[in-house]
Amino acid sequence: MARIFITGGTGCIGASTVQQLLLCENVEQLLVVTRSSNPRILHLWLGKALDRRVELTAADIGDAEAIQQLLTEFQPTHIIHLGALQSPACDTDPRQGMLVNVEGTLNLFQAAARLATPLKRFVFASSAAVYGKRSIYPGATVPEDVTLAPPNLYGVWKVAGEHLAALFHEKTGVPVVSLRLNTTYxxxxxxxxxxxxxxxxxxxxxxxxxxxxxxxxxxxxxxxxxHYVQDVGAHFAGAALLPFNGIANLNIKGRxxxxxxxxxxxxxxxxxxxxxxxxxxxxxxxxxxxLFVCDLEDAAVETTFPGLPRTxxxxxxxxxxxxxxxxxxxxxxxxxxxxx
The missing domain is CATH 3.90.25 (UDP-galactose 4-epimerase; domain 1)
Incomplete structure (x- = not known):
């Protein structure tokens, strides 16, 4: 049975991911960790009464001790890391953006590495902001293995997150998936x-x-x-629970x-x-x-996790x-x- 620790789970993508995870019978419990623990968007997808398997708690991923304590007490089998400040907030307050998006991600990886029982999967919400302008990629589509040239701080920090994910995988052997996405609507x-x-x-x-x-x-x-929001939620749920070994950076499906x-x-x-x-x-x-790239090549995600939706x-x-x-x-x- 899966015990899933999910950051940013009350946001747009997080709430949809929670809904998709709850469709899986082998999900025993979800610990949804956010700064506010406001369930407004969760209620949009789950109705007035939240599923009994969902527990909300307020915590700041920038607080390493708090994150370590939560993970130690919850003992997750899976982590889905969605919590982050978005581009406008990062541009307005770069130091706070770096604290949340880089140090917070580092805190989570370090705490996960200390778990008594190794995780079965870690899924990181990266972004198509890791890529450069569309004009620097001559092909009809943009695959995952092209040169990364992020156009803003948010993208730079998502690249950093992917590197932290690679180091975590190398150290622990835990399978890691980083999903890159564009405009969610x-x-x-x-x-x-x-x-x-x-x-x-x-x-x-x-x-x-x-x-x-x-x-x-x-x-x-x-x-x-x-990307339609429910497709994005399905990608994160699938990347967490479908069979997989190793490490991968994957574009999600879109138009x-x-x-x-x-x-x-x-x-x-x-x-x-x-x-x-x-x-x-x-x-x-x-x-x-x-500002951001388009025409993401998504053959790899279909090969790795067949059947994920594209509305x-x-x-x-x-x-x-x-x-x-x-x-x-x-x-x-x-x-x-x-x-x-």
């Missing part, structure tokens, strides 16, 4: 630069509920690689299209759902180019809008103040 996504596509969808749903158009303009344009095409699909779906009159989406006149963008948008409309009706759907 869908219910629960409300932080980070690439939350913009989700904000666009929320503006349609909230506008439809309030009977008014809420215009939204994307702050960046160009090509973008999209790359133009930002403008994503917005057009959103408009089409909104019209099909009868709320197209409340759709006013576009790319801002002063939009910058998308079509139209389907992901439709499911997202349906949930956002329910949230709007319940009074729980919010938008950034800059949009309203």
């Amino acid at each position: 869908g219910p629960g996504r409300d932080q980070g630069r690439t939350s913009a596509p989700t904000v666009a969808l929320k503006s349609i749903a909230l506008g439809a509920h309030e009977g008014r158009v809420i215009p939204y303009r994307m702050p960046y344009g160009g090509r973008e690689n999209y 790359t299209i133009e930002v403008s095409e994503f917005l057009q699909i959103a408009s089409t779906v909104a019209h099909e759902m009868g709320i197209g009159d409340y759709c006013d989406l576009g790319v801002a006149e002063d939009a910058t180019a998308n 079509e963008i139209q389907t992901g948008i439709e499911e997202s809008l349906s949930i956002f409309r329910q949230q709007a009706a319940a009074g729980s759907l919010t938008l950034p103040s800059s949009v309203l």
